[in-house]
Amino acid sequence: MSAPLHILVVGAGAIARYHLHELLVQPGVRMTLADADPARARALAAKLGADFPIVDSLAAGLVLRPDAALICTPPYLHAPMAREVLEAGVHAIVEKPPAGSLAELDALIALAKARGRLLLPIVQVRVTSGSYLLRALADAGLTGRFLHGTVETHWRRDMEYYSAPWRGRYATEIGGPWAGLAIHGLDLVLPHLPAIRSVQAHGATLNHPIEVEDCGAALIRCAGGAWFVYTVTTHAHAEQTTGRLVFEHLEVRYATEPYGYAQMPWTVLCADPEQQKRVDACRARIVEPAVPADHEQAFHRQAQQWCEILRGGDARGHDMASYRPTFELLTAIYAASKTGAAVTLPIATEHPQYQRLAP
Ligand SMILES: NC(=O)c1ccc[n+]([C@@H]2O[C@H](COP(=O)([O-])OP(=O)(O)OC[C@H]3O[C@@H](n4cnc5c(N)ncnc54)[C@H](O)[C@@H]3O)[C@@H](O)[C@H]2O)c1
Incomplete structure (x- = not known):
């Protein structure tokens, strides 16, 4: 029997629907839904066929003493809400971007x-099959040194997307598609x-009447000297997400599917046929947790992982401290884009961008 868990989900918008769909099938979990617009919360509960208690604010939800709060509100509310949750003695799970700056993230x-x-x-x-594969290849000692990479998020966003009241402005969205879309890559x-050593980057707002960037490109240098190229656009005519990671002994590729790209099918290619056999054998040995039909691998396994951690499981490698390097790199990308100069990591607390993610 799973110990009971009460999760307060704050913000009943588009992404909350994905998380709730997965939490609903986790044993022993009950949820309360909080939204400043309770009609939205009621509509979402009805869509999911669920009978959640509904409240109209985070504060009203915290009165019910949940075990954890899952913060799915617009980005500018993430850090203040996470602070309120933690100060109430409740665990916090925070949507991206988790804070408005590295300073805020470190304080949290x-x-x-x-x-x-x-x-x-x-x-x-x-927690997707792509991540399982990369881990398995590395654990088996099959990759060798990292030599080159490209990570491309080429998606299309129209003005309906930017019509959400919080999108399009740095004050409320915190960052544009680098922080909101390409961040998954x-x-x-x-x-x-x-480890990342330095970044050169350019961002621009080329095709939408918005303040945040709508496209960008970054050149990221790793320890050991290899570079990888990281690009994002919201202007693609046919959406595609691609990645190509070239290591000394193999090359990993994912391509084409715009949103499910972190899952199979991925390709692993080796110039040496003997190495290819070892890689194929390693792939054949990977065992992944099953995912029920009608559930998305990424969101399902993540909900499962939260429940395990909230019930006392090991949070190492899954907590905000382990996420900090991504946020620091994102900060460096915005800093480099702002000045046109290369930015070296780590970002010191005296760096002007430490106090603000973007622009
Ligand atoms: N993990 C992912 O893949 C993923 C995907 C999409 C969005 N997101 C993130 O999720 C967050 C929400 O995005 P969305 O698309 O669901 O937005 P949304 O606009 O659809 O929903 C936000 C909800 O928050 C509510 N809200 C606003 N202020 C509130 C307050 N003070 N108290 C309680 N509720 C409040 C709104 O009424 C709305 O229902 C964003 O930070 C976004 O970056 C993550």
């Missing part, structure tokens, strides 16, 4: 530690690359 990590509460990011691509590959 310190607060969670001081209060003995969990602070978890939302990084669903790290970084989440996916970053744990499998050497």
Whole structure:
């Protein structure tokens, strides 16, 4: 029998629907839904065929003493809400981007530690079959040194997308598609690359009447000297997400499917036929947790992982501290884009961008 868990989901919008769909099938979990517009919460509950208690604010939800709060509100509310949750002695799970700056993120990590509460990011691509594959190849010692990479998020967003009241402005969205769309590509590959040393980047707003960038390109240098190229556009005519990671002994590729790209089918190619046999054998040995029909691998496994961690499981490698390198790289990308100069990591606390993610 699973210990009971009460999760307060704050913000009943588009992404909350995915998380609720998965939490509903986790044993022993009950949920309360909070939205400043309770009619939206009621409509979402009806769509999911669920009978959640509904409240109209985070504060009203915290009165019910949940075990954790899952923050799915617009980005500018993430850090203040996470602070309120942690100060109430409740575990916090926070949508991306989790804060408005590295300074805010570090303060939240310190607060969670001081209060003995969990602070978890939302990084669903790290539990997909693509992540399993990259880990298995590395654990088997089959990759060798990282030599080159490209990670491309070529999606299409129209003005209906930007009509959400919080999108399009740095004050409310915190960052444009680097922080909101292409971030998943970084989440996916970053744990499998050497430490990042420096970044050159350019972002621009070319085709939408918005303040945040709508496209960008970054050249990222890793320890050991290899570069990878990281691009995002919201102007694609046929959406595609691609990644190509070239290591000394093999090359991993994913391509074409715009949103499910973190899952199979991925290709692993080796110039040496003997190495290819070893790689294929390694792939054949990978065992992954099953996912029920009608459930998305990424969101399902992530909900399962949250429940395990909230019930006392090991949070190492899944908490906000482990997510910080992604957020630091994102900060460096915006800093480099702003000045046109290369930015070296780590970002010191005195760096002007430490206090603000973007622009
Ligand atoms: N993990 C992912 O793949 C993924 C995908 C899409 C969006 N997101 C993130 O999820 C967050 C929400 O995005 P969305 O598309 O669901 O937005 P949305 O606009 O559809 O929903 C936001 C909800 O928050 C509610 N809200 C606003 N202020 C509130 C407050 N003070 N208290 C309570 N509720 C409040 C709104 O009424 C709305 O229902 C964003 O940060 C976005 O970046 C993540």
